[in-house]
Amino acid sequence: MDPLLTARRLAAQFAQTAIERDAAGGTPKTERDALRHSGLLALSIPRELGGLGGNWRQTLTVVRELAKVDSAVAHVFGFHHLMLATVRLFARESQWQPWFEHTARQQWFWGNALNPLDTRTVVARVNGQRVFTGQKSFCSGARDSQRLIASAVDPAAGGKLLIAAIPSDRAGITLHGDWDNIGQRQTDSGSATFDHVRVEDDELLLDPGPLSTPFACLRPLIAQLHFAHVFLGLTEGALEQACHYTRTQSRPWLRATVEHAYQDPYVLRHYGEFWVALEGVRLLVERAAEQLDLAWAQGPALSAEQRGALAVSIATAKVAASRTGLDICNRLFEVTGARATQASLRLDRYWRNLRVQSLHDPVDYKLQEVGDWALNGVVPVPSFYG
Structure with missing residues (x-):
């Protein structure tokens, strides 16, 4: 199996309904099932555990390919592999290996309910067992998933963050279909309610635990680079659409001295x-x-130094992908013309999708970290956002 060829085949399929699904929002059930049946959910899982043995460059290239036509589906696909990386980096081998095997064999989709900034979900002890209770926002890909990475704060441990891998259909979990934003409309990034949700000891990711070693601190960097690939693929797709429209539909301006819009020197400059x-x-x-x-x-x-240098490289890529993407997705109308703004084309979805996702964490703080590295040689301090 060639993962990239498979991704391109799926992307061609997803492109046929991308405009309508962007308008409708909700869960991209058909597309998620197509990813399940394709085998790509096992891309980053080692071969000895039933996966395809793909590295991060291959996995993120698939994210980028899907994002060219559907950045929402690319988002949940990438987050699935980010959740697998989370258990690999934070859990014991005896935990993550069986989870990987089940994912590959049973085509599990992993969803996200890990939002460290949202501390409304708390841990309590009930009859000697831990339970999670509270609300959680921005739960991308949680609906139509088989496993969730969920977090809660433990007041008895001074507000320590606990992270667990639990079945999505466990009693007490309600995944709300309340995501209705201007972009990334099919990421199912709505809220979740945890009502005394049982969490077993062997579902907690405690050894080595979150951000406990430089290797474990790769998790937020994978998340950041995932976003950069979504932004890049999305922008490449926007540019492809703009080129096609300019060549086939755009008309030259009345003062232009050319026969076709694609010959206009101002258009060519853009x-x-x-x-x-x-x-x-x-x-x-x-x-x-x-x-x-x-x-x-x-x-x-x-080492911490190696991890820090990688953080700078990924932050640089993400800032560039975000700024360049927003600029191109906005300016594409300057090379396509007024008729390209008709609602049926929904060319604005590229800007809307990128604008929503790029606010995941402020670019200014990424630039501050890069600046401190460039000026003072100070590597970024690991956090869940970089």
Whole structure:
């Protein structure tokens, strides 16, 4: 199986309904099932555990390919692999290996209910057993999933964050269909309610635990690079659509001295700027993915300095992908013309999707970290956001 060819086949299929699904919102059930049947949910799982044995560059390239036509589906697919990385990095081998095997064999989809900034879900002891109770926001991909990565704070331990891998259909979990934002409308990033949800001891990710070692601190960097790949793929898709429209539909301005819009020197200038900026993002993102694979291969031997240098590289790529993407997705109407704003085309979805996702964490703080590295040689302090 060639994962990239499979992704391209799926992307061609998803593109046929992307406009309508963007308008409708909700769960992309058909597309999620297609990903299940494709085998790509096992892409990052080692071969000896039933997976495809893909590295991070291959996995994130698939995210990028899907994002060209459907950044919401690319988001939940990438988050699935991020959740697998979470259990790999935070849990014992005796925990994550069986989870990986079940995922590959049973086509589990993993969803997210880990939001460290949302501390409304708390841990309590009931009859000697831990239970999670409270609300959680931004639960991307949680609906139509088989496993959830969920977090809660433990007041008895001074507000310590506990993270667990639990069945999505466990009693007490309610996943709300209340995600109705202007972009990324099919990521199911709505809220969840935990009502005395039982959490078994062997479902807690305690050894080595969250952000406990430089290797465990790769988890937030994988998340950041995932977003960079979504942004890059989304922007590449937007540019492809703009090029097609300019060549086939756009009309030259009345003062232009050319027969076709694609011959207009001002239009060509815009496309030249788009291309130069996007080529820079491609190089940054691809370099960061190569560096992530090198860091991943180090395993527990990864040093804090190596992790810090990778954090700078990924932050650089993410900032560039975010800024360039927003610029191109906004300016594409300058090279397509007024008729390209008709609602049926929904070319605005590229900007809307990128704008919503790029607010996941402020670019200004990424730039501050990169600036401190560039000026003072200070590596970023690990957190759940980088």
